[in-house]
Amino acid sequence: MAERRPDATGSPRPVLLRGGTVVDQTGQRVADVLVVGDRVTEVGTVDSSPAGTVVLDAGGCVVSPGLVDLHTHLRQPGREEAETVETGARAASLGGFTAIVAMPNTEPTLDSAEAVRTVYDLAAGVTAEVAVAGAITVGRAGERLSPMAELSELGVRLFTDDGSGVQSAGLMRRALEYATGLGVTLAQHCEDTTLAADGAMHEGAWSSRLGIPAMPSVAEEVMVARDLALVRSTGARMHFLHLSTAGSIELVRRAKAEGLAVTAEAAPHHFTLTDACAAGYDPVFKVNPPLRPIADVEAVKAGLADGTIDAIATDHAPHAPETKDLPFDQAPPGMLGLQTALSLAVTELDLPLDRILALLSWQPAVICGLDTGHGGSQGGPVVPGSVANLCVVDPAATWVVDASALASRSRNTPYAGRKLTGRIRHTVFRGEPVVIDGEAQR
């Protein structure tokens, strides 16, 4: 593994997570977890800990590998009024994430070594690991390939033009072929712009009634189908971002049954909200892909339950408040997601917590190459010697979302006032307790 910064520093004081149930990909057991420096040193009944140990109660809670978000918009460089790497990382910590993948649609685009280094530098010392997704095409313009080999040398493992899809089938084919030789994964925001046109919401009964320009489900589905055909012909690996329609999910389900090397993610808003939310014309409910009807919401849940969808990814997309005061069709799409993802999954999905943690931690860690198998330190089993990237979940705690209390610089959560079950109690990043009892420590 090549350069990836910043390097661990660990905590000056040991940390003991006492009395929780450890859940990871190997199973679950009641155990204390002792962390010294940046490492887990003991898992089991810890009778004695070093002087000065910070003892954190985990009674009634689950101790899990830290969550990994495949899809975070940090807005920096370029849109610092909406979010910075530091504030986004703090929101991530509060949401239980110890790693986030920064999307490349910043200003400038993350399509050069210089831009990637800029984000790495900004991420030095923040409270979560920040990986960079590089752009597939220069400027995300869909015209020529970005220097993917050079970026992969800097540790970039995921490439996407997210915010839009690569429209040219020919260019996407070349990108997939080129990626094959680099051991990186391409990720697609599936949206055919000729079908999506200037759509601001899902095309259907609600858009027809509200008179809002809309994009149909097929705008997503034709690109999923196209890319599956390209994967089949190139043998490349590919990840599908934020799938939102029943048709897309069925296409991926069949592709996996066929044996294609594809993975997929879904965003929390696509299993919790429907297009009816647009009825009040509040752009806080505008997102891309758009909120869909209930049948699609059910399809996303089914895809998460049967393994068609491998990861829950937030698509955390901060926007400064004044931009969300624009008319619905003019406001930018996107919602905050980092601090509500785990709770929404616990509240809305009929899945056991270990399945939810798989979708939020160790499965996405593998997709973005931050797992131990790729030389990273995210999502792995909680065992002595492992890097202490952990979160402590209180699955029974309830809380009410307060937009103004979120750590993000922006306020565009569609869940303000909503009561959720399941809460991140503590987060440990490289041995440092960055969140204690729901409070960010720095």
Place this chain on the structure above:
Amino acid sequence: MSPFPANLLSMDDLDTEGIAEVLAVADSFVEVGRRANPKVPALRGRTVATLFFEDSTRTRMSFETAAKRMSADVLSFAAGSSSLKKGESLRDTVETIEAIGIDAVIIRHASSGVPARVAGWVDHCSVINAGDGWHQHPTQALLDLYTVRQALQVLIVGDIRHSRVARSQVTGYAALGAEVTLVAPATLLPPSLEGWPIAGVSHRLDDVLEKADVVSLLRVQSERGSGAFVPTLREYTAGFGLTGRRAAMLQPEAVILHPGPIVRGVEIASDVAELPASLITEQVSNGVAVRMAVLFLLLGQGPVEGAHGG
């Protein structure tokens, strides 16, 4: 009688009784327009503001005339020369205008939903939707209903997909008990008609003309890009234009409506627009009376002059 709503954002804000009330009050105001001094003091001391963020001549003039005939003071906000050009947000603009002290704001905007959003931002004034995007244009539908008085079989013909007028008309005619048929090429219909109170859809005007007693034409809105939804205007006219041949197929008592501005030779033949059955000019004059009625019902029955707390 149920109270009149605080705002008129959509035809859905009015039930059948509310629509009947507007039409009845309009009846009492239509005579005012014929007087030598066409003015009543019903809204003296009240201030209404027109905020038109999209070009409009007839609707703005109609509303401002209606307000002046009611003796209201009228503030006219011209979006082109306003602080919006200097970067002020829509919300700040609206809150500033409300702070000046107005009783009603009449809004037109190219984006659907803006009047509804504004209604959520203001505290003390009524909001009237004078047309928002493809969504609603309730006073246009009300003046159509006032003009036809009764309707059994209504055809709405043209670019329904992009039409705020059609969305308001469908609700209004259905409330009157009429059977509404939408007539358009499939590309100019909304993607979904689920929940629309219509009797049916036709892609052939010739098939449905004979049963109609109201034919309401819509303009092909080339500025909204609807040109791309039909191959050529010529082909549109061939299939959906109200030509002389088609006008001759109508029942003798059938009437022709159009919200204007009309594009002669496209959706309606020039000669047809001049037929006695064409009520296009009546629509315009009735529009003033209907808007007077809406203003009166929203504002005229509140606290007396000088007592408004806003």
